[in-house]
Amino acid sequence: MTAASKFKLLIFTILSLFAVNFTFANEHKGEATSHETEEEFNVGEMIMHHIKDAHEWHLWGGHDNSVSIYLPVILMDGGMKTFSSSHFYHGEHKTAVDHKTHEEISYMAGVGPAEGYALFHEKIYKMENGELSFEDGHAHNDRVNDFSITKNVMSLFFGAILILLIMGSVAKFYKKNGAVAPKGVAKFLEPIVIMVRDDIAKANIDKHKYHKYVPYLLTIFFFIWFNNLLGLIPFLPGGANLTGNISVTLFLAVCTLLVTVFSGNKNYWSHIFATPGVPVALLPIMIPIEVVGILTKPFALMVRLFANITAGHIIILALISIIFINKNMAWGGLSVPMALFISVLELLVAFLQAFLFAMLSALFIGAAVEEAHH
Amino acid sequence: MDLILPDYGLLFWTALVFICLLFILTKFIWKPILSAVNAREQKIAESLELAEKTKAEMKALQAANENLLKEARAERDAIVKDAKETATKxxxxxxxxxxxxxxxxxxxxxxxxxxxxxxxxxxLKTQVAAFSLEIAEKVVRGELSSDDKQKALAEKLAGDINLN
Incomplete structure (x- = not known):
């Protein structure tokens, strides 16, 4: 069986696993949508909607005739509750008045198994007396522990499967052929693996210690790169803004922080708590600065990846929006080439950000395991 | 604001997927790839070294050959020279x-x-002597065949004697 057909089979298996919860809908979404069609096209709202996580995977169509895959909702609220997100999207359309701004805010109250919960801005709240209360545009009700398979989680699964399949086929090539010149996918990916090993790990980490960190750096590099690329595909297996989600970049940055902190040797800690050459009187100032420094490095990693990828998605969406703002197809002549240009640039950014994340992680680890020079 | 606040659900799934991925990739994928690549790099390095060594060996061998040839040539020359000398001698x-x-x-x-x-x-002398005698005999016989002749001879001889 070829890799492609295996991949298809896996995708189908995963889709069928969730099939119970999936509903392909092609019907009206509540009553109140009719007046929305008359509303002005809101670019900001559309873009924010696209770069945020969702409980459905929107395929095509808008408002009345949208086709989506409804992803499973998993709630931890006194035991695990699972149901399809269609119970929200096809739930009861409710409105409430903001306590402060006195504006009318609409949200979706769940029906059936989702009874008692409400979906507002893709977040699930527990309703009190059958409604949500708002203040300054924010719901005041309790959040529920939401472990749903959201659009980003699905995309995360796709990314992981893609990495396993592609890298698996590379590994299989070497297992089968031994130490020979690479062919096929191996030929394409081997230089990248070697780049991570030599230019990222070996270049930044002590040459006797770098071996231990190569698998981590490779995983982080390929995880970010593949997911960045998946995010650039505008339809089903891609399109989610996974690596531009702060939760994901936060986790990756925390991983690098933990690896750095647990790899730190005596020399590293002595530079933080007793910086050589600094007078003792200055240490009370230096120590907090150095401790904050431990945290700012991964924090910068987190923000850099999040901001770069999110910005890329925003720019492409904004450029495409030119057509819809002007309500004229002819604007495509301007918007499409520009979006294409940015998309190509984003291919570079996808690689660059993965490279930078791995590179800086290696740099931090390298500093943590460095032996004293003096 | 939602955009920069982490979502615990996604954080949980990311952690789960990433940690699984890290373990699976490290155990089943990175290790075989890296060991194969390392093995190949080592093989290439060794092959290069071997080639270099062989080249040096070849050079040494060639030099040795050259020397041998030179010696042989000198020896041959000496032998040839020797042989030539011997032959001449x-x-x-x-x-x-x-x-x-x-x-x-x-x-x-x-x-x-x-x-x-x-x-x-x-x-010849004997023969000549014999012939001479014979001739002389014949001549004498002729000379002495008549009295006149004996007389003439005697006179002649006598004349010869006188002339002496």
Whole structure:
């Protein structure tokens, strides 16, 4: 069986696993949508909607005739509750008045198994007396522990499967052929693996210690790169803004922080708590600065990846929006080439950000395991 | 604001997927790939080293060959020279011997010729003497066949004697 057909089979298996919860809908979404069609096209709202996580995977169509895959909702609220997100999207359309701004805010109250919960801005709240209360545009009700398979989680699964399949086929090539010149996918990916090993790990980490960190750096590099690329595909297996989600970049940055902190040797800690050459009187100032420094490095990693990828998605969406703002197809002549240009640039950014994340992680680890020079 | 606040659900799934991925990739994918690549790099390095060594060996071998050839050539030259000398000497000697022999032969031949010549001359002399006697006898017989002739002879002889 070829890799492609295996991949298809896996995708189908995963889709069928969730099939119970999936509903392909092609019907009206509540009553109140009719007046929305008359509303002005809101670019900001559309873009924010696209770069945020969702409980459905929107395929095509808008408002009345949208086709989506409804992803499973998993709630931890006194035991695990699972149901399809269609119970929200096809739930009861409710409105409430903001306590402060006195504006009318609409949200979706769940029906059936989702009874008692409400979906507002893709977040699930527990309703009190059958409604949500708002203040300054924010719901005041309790959040529920939401472990749903959201659009980003699905995309995360796709990314992981893609990495396993592609890298698996590379590994299989070497297992089968031994130490020979690479062919096929191996030929394409081997230089990248070697780049991570030599230019990222070996270049930044002590040459006797770098071996231990190569698998981590490779995983982080390929995880970010593949997911960045998946995010650039505008339809089903891609399109989610996974690596531009702060939760994901936060986790990756925390991983690098933990690896750095647990790899730190005596020399590293002595530079933080007793910086050589600094007078003792200055240490009370230096120590907090150095401790904050431990945290700012991964924090910068987190923000850099999040901001770069999110910005890329925003720019492409904004450029495409030119057509819809002007309500004229002819604007495509301007918007499409520009979006294409940015998309190509984003291919570079996808690689660059993965490279930078791995590179800086290696740099931090390298500093943590460095032996004293003096 | 939602955009920069982490979502615990996604954080949980990311952690789960990433940690699984890290373990699976490290155990089943990175290790075989890296070990194969390392093995190949080592093989290439070794092959290069071997090639370099072989090249040096070849060079040394070539130099040794050259030396050997030189020596052989010198030896050959010496042998040839020797042989030439010997041959010349032999020829010289042979020539000398031949010459001596020839001289000897010539001498003996000459001697033999001389002897033969002597013998022949002696023979000839004897013969001539015999013929002379015979002739003389015949002449004398003729001369003395008549009285007149005996007289004339005697007169002639007498005249010769006088003339002496």
């Amino acid at each position: 032999m020829v010289e000697e042979a020539k000398q011997a031949a010459k001596t022999e020839a001289d000897k032969l010539m001498a003996s031949a000459r001697q033999a010729i001389e002897t033969e010549k002597g013998a022949a001359i002696a023979e």
